[in-house]
Amino acid sequence: MAKPLVAFYWCASCGGCEEAVVDLAEDILKVADAVEFRLWPVALDFKYADVEAMPDKSIAVSFINGAVRTEEQEHLAKLLRQKSQLVIAFGACAHLGGIPGLANVANKNEIFETAYKLTRSTANPKGVYPQTVTETEYGKLKLPEFFDTVKTLDQTVEVDYYLPGCAPPPDLIMQGVTAILEGKLPPKGSVLTVEKALCETCERNKSKPDKLMIKEVKRISEVIADPEKCFLAEGIICLGPATRGGCGERCINANMPCRGCFGPTKEVKDMGAKFLSSLASIIDVDDEKEIEKIAESVLDPIGLFYMYSLPSSILRRKQGV
Amino acid sequence: MRVLVCTCKDKIKLTNLDLGPDVKIEQYFDLCKEKPAIDSDEKVVIAGCSPNLLETLFPNLNCEFVNLYEHIVLIGHPIEKARDLIAAAVEKMKVVTPIKAKIFTIEKKSVVVIGGGVAAIEVASQLAQNGVGVDLVERSPFLGGTVAQLDRLYPEGTPYSHTLMPQIAKMLESKNINYYFNTEAKDIKGRIGNYDITLQTCSRGVIDCTHCGKCVDVCPVEVDDAGKMRKAIYYVPTYPDIYAIDFNACTKCGECVKVCEGKIELEDKIAEQNIDAGAIVIASGLNWYDVDKVTEYGYCRLPGVMKTLEFERAVASGVLKPKKVVIIYCAGSRDANHLPYCSKICCFLGLKEAKLVLDRYPETQVYVVAMDMRSFGTFEYFYNKLREKGVTFVKGKPSEVIKRNDSLVVRTEDLYTNELLEIEADTVVLSAGFVPDTATFDKLGIKLNGDFPVLFENADLGNTALPRGIFTAGAATFPAGVADSLVDARKAAFSVLNLFRQDKIETKQPNAVINEDLCSICRMCIGTCPYGALSIVEEKLKVNEELCMGCGICSITCPVYASQLELFNPQGLSHQIRTLIKKGDVLALLCRWSAYNATDKAAYDKYLYPENVKIIRVPCSGAVDPSHVMDAVNNGAKGVLIGGCYPDACHYARGNFRAKAREQILKQNLDLLGFSRDIVRLEWIGKDEANKFVEIVKEMNK
DSSP: OOOOEEEEEESBOOSHHHHHHHTTTTHHHHHHHHOEEEEOTTTSOOOHHHHHTSOTTOEEEEEEESBEEEHHHHHHHHHHHHHEEEEEEESHHHHHOTGGGGGGGSOHHHHHHIIIIISTTOOOTTOOOOOSEEEETTEEEEOOOEEEEEEOGGGTSOOSEEEOSSSOOHHHHHHHHHHHHHTOOOSTTOBSSOSSBGGGTOGGGGGSOSSOOBSOOBOGGGSOOOTTSOTGGGTBOOOGGGSBOOSOSHHHHTTOOOOOTTOOOTTOSOHHHHHHHHHHHTBOOOOHHHHHHHHHTSOSHHHHHTTTTSTTSSSOSOSOO | OEEEEEOTTTTSOOOOOOOOTTOEEEEESOHHHHOOOOOTTSEEEEEESOHHHHHHHSTTOEEEEEESIIIIITTTOOTTHHHHHHHHHHHHHHHSOOOOOEEEEOOOOEEEEEOOSHHHHHHHHHHHHTTOEEEEEOSSSSSOTTGGGOSEETTTTEETHHHHHHHHHHHHHOSSEEEEOSEEEEEEEEETTEEEEEEEEEOOSEEEOOOOOHHHHHOOOEEEETTEEEESEEOOSSSSSSOEEOTTTOOOOOHHHHHOSSEEOOOOOEEEEEEEESEEEEOOOEEEOOGGGOGGGOTTTSTTEEEHHHHHHHHHTTSOOOSEEEEEEEETBSOTTSBOSOOSSHHHHHHHHHHHHHHHOTTOEEEEEESOOOOOTTHHHHHHHHHHTTOEEEESOOOEEEEETTEEEEEEEETTTTEEEEEEESEEEEEEOEEEOOHHHHHHTOOOBTTBOOOSTTSTTOOOSSOOSEEEOGGGTSOOOHHHHHHHHHHHHHHHHHHHTOSEEEEOOOOEEEOTTTOOOOOTTGGGOTTOOEEEETTEEEEOTTTOOOOOHHHHHOTTSOEEETTOOHHHHHHHHHHHOOTTOEEEEEETTTHHHHHHHHHHTTOOOOTTEEEEEESOGGGOOHHHHHHHHHTTOSEEEEEEOOTTOOTTSSHHHHHHHHHHHHHHHHHHTTSOGGGEEEEEOOTTOHHHHHHHHHHHHO
16 A cells, blocks of 8 residues: 655744654654655755645645745645645644744834844845845846735644644654544544643642732743742743643743643633733732732733734734834 | 514614524513513523613523613614624624523521620520521630620620620520530531531530539649639639630649549540531631730730730739729731721720729729720710720820839820820730631631621621522621620521521522633632632532622633633623624723613713724623733724723622733733724723713723
8 A cells, every 4th residue: 555645844933843853763763664755845855846746635644834924835835735635733833823923023024124134243235135036147036925924824724733832742743643644533623632731730730829829920030940839829920721731841841931832722712812811810919000010020921921822813913014 | 592672662763683594583662561481591682771670670591681772772873783782692692601500409407606605695596596406616615705704895884794694594595506615617518508517526624513613722723814813624604504624724633533523534535526507607706916916015025014805804803903004005906017907896995994994993093095096976975984084095106115113104105295205004905906716717718808708698798699608797707896796696697597498599690610621720710719619629620609609700810711601701702792893993891880880871861972882791890801802902993991890899809900900911912012002991980980981982982
């Protein structure tokens, strides 16, 4: 029997998701035995034209990581959707928008201005910015269009499943791949991890007092966190209560609070607004002025509450720019 | 889904309402009169006049009310707006969890009274006379509580025996009271109608007693019992008529056993037993504030400085015969370092001590140093009488008490004369405040409001929406005198009788329900519940139906929507907002207890506001999620107003402060996302502040 064909593609991402595949270690040999790759730009030399030439639905499954922010990424996402039976959003950026999604607090011009002009390490006296078409003596050079707004994969094409995380942990990748190969998949649209939030499995949850109320909000950089105690009980913001579990508490074990890369649980549409509500609710102060002061001590609320999920939030991006 | 629309006798002229095949529109000329049958389990929408009226005519429904009369007709908005409001209500109702009827069966019709003071005796007596079985649980070996320690009661100075002894005699006439002395309620389980109480009893030592009193004669251990000396084996002349051993002081020398005509066992054992009850009355009284914490007054350090109770007992028993007394008021009261509150009764206690010493020794010089004399009502006569008798009242707060040449000196300012005084005295009496005895409340998970447990049925901030099996009497909730305690005890007895009149109580109060498939026991919600209704039982989050008041604060706190308020699921409100709000609208999410009422008043008083202002009624400003604001803003809303009760006046105690914190952080978020901070505004709007509501929405509409 012919092996199922697989594509692995990256959009706006850091490469960590590719790295996660390498982290499968010897398991990667099992995967390589079971499937045949047809596109994997980071590792193998296939051309887009090869994919375009394939019949529709001939790829069993496409794993797409990274958010969608350029014309090329959008084109490939659509192409792979057309050629694949299953599309898996691989990692936080494809799933929620991820860190690149924080660019939605600005637009294309502002980003270009910063990247190609304002940063101290940039020398660009002629004010040259990337153009989609540039005439040269050798002919026209083309670059893909850079969008104003970063999108999640499912805002671009239909997505069948989500493998969450920044990056997805190897055990979840193997579980997902095995489920696909064995055809034992959950309902379409599922996030391939557990349904409950991280606190369910977090060891530190046991140290949390029943009545969790705080009088100040601390940043992890300001304190040395007790490795036994729940971060929130110490006033350090941890998104564990609002974030899907299944990650293996990698950050918690490194004494860092959860930042929400696994995304919200199934009933929540806007993870940032939801956790904002939870955190504000446990501020145990009955004085308006004092409440205002504590609220102001929450620095960079977008970066905090929406670190991975701005493009998938209700408002998706900064308005009016 | 049924949508019942009332034309309010043709005042609401609604035509051509079609909301698709699943929605059945029924028009009524006069819904109040016609009163169509509505199944209480069915989800419906009723559109007509204000829900404040409709809810009384159609109670206990799974219903969203749409206010067409006050929100459209009376303020001259086009009737087309009705369609949007009704369609949004339908979308909400489609997704909400219906209210499940809650049935409280009153299985046990006996009551446990915790305490043995005047309040406990009165409530037990009243209930027993009415045929209710009572288990009275008293921590000490004798009845009487604080009152039995006193010499006399204010204002007249009658001995406590005038009040307490007839009360005890009356109680003893009833046969259906079981008495448990030296006993505490160690654990309380169950709920209204069926409580299981574990009692822990320490042995009394004296098993059989002929009242000969020989044991007291031979006992070598002297105990200072609040200013009065007694032996380690002792008797308080209230009830029961049997001596008791104070095992904290007893050296077990065995002298008493030798002379006893009855039977004494010197082994202090602890025994446990369980009793059940349908209701619990907490009449555990109060504790005196530890006045030695007010170090500047020298209690324990300087001989001659004493507490009011010690002074009273020492003077009454003739141990102390002072020549010059200074009574310092508010020792540790109304003081940020000690008790921030006024204990209400200590002003009279101080006056009582002044009268006591003057009654016995008229030549004594008495000074009272007080910041204020709070002698309300007829107590002013008492105060004036003591002035006439020659008590000197100084307005001030003493800075310290020192010892100089064998004499005590009270240093104080006199705010009337602006002088600094040094008053010499042989005796200084510290009139301290009281702290509640919260041991039983803690076991029941009943929250304190400030320092006192006042958040339930027959107490100050009572709430009668749910049947309750826990009642309070007397000074258990706040310091109270004998007269007030007796009245309160009768109120508690009435409440219990009222409860026991019924075999079961059915309510349709919306409750929070927990989806265990989603709850990760993160505990964010537990502390935010104003009623202590949430707790972890066997590693699962549980809602105590008896305590949940349906505010919705927990469901908005829950980071995963595992907690949901019946009929007000956050998702329901989301659907409603997404259907209702169009570009350029102003959304007003208004607390049903305050701000919403202001919109009714706006209609009657013709404070007009623009038609694009759309109003949704919510249980509490604390039941609005930042996501709801996001939904409205995403639909193009110009502004979102959240209207709540003024600070400290929230119907659910703290919901408005929760809303405030959310609003403040949300403003920062919206600012960073390119909106004006004022696109969301949380405003305190009283029920009559129509004008304020209209001014705010007009501003937001600019």
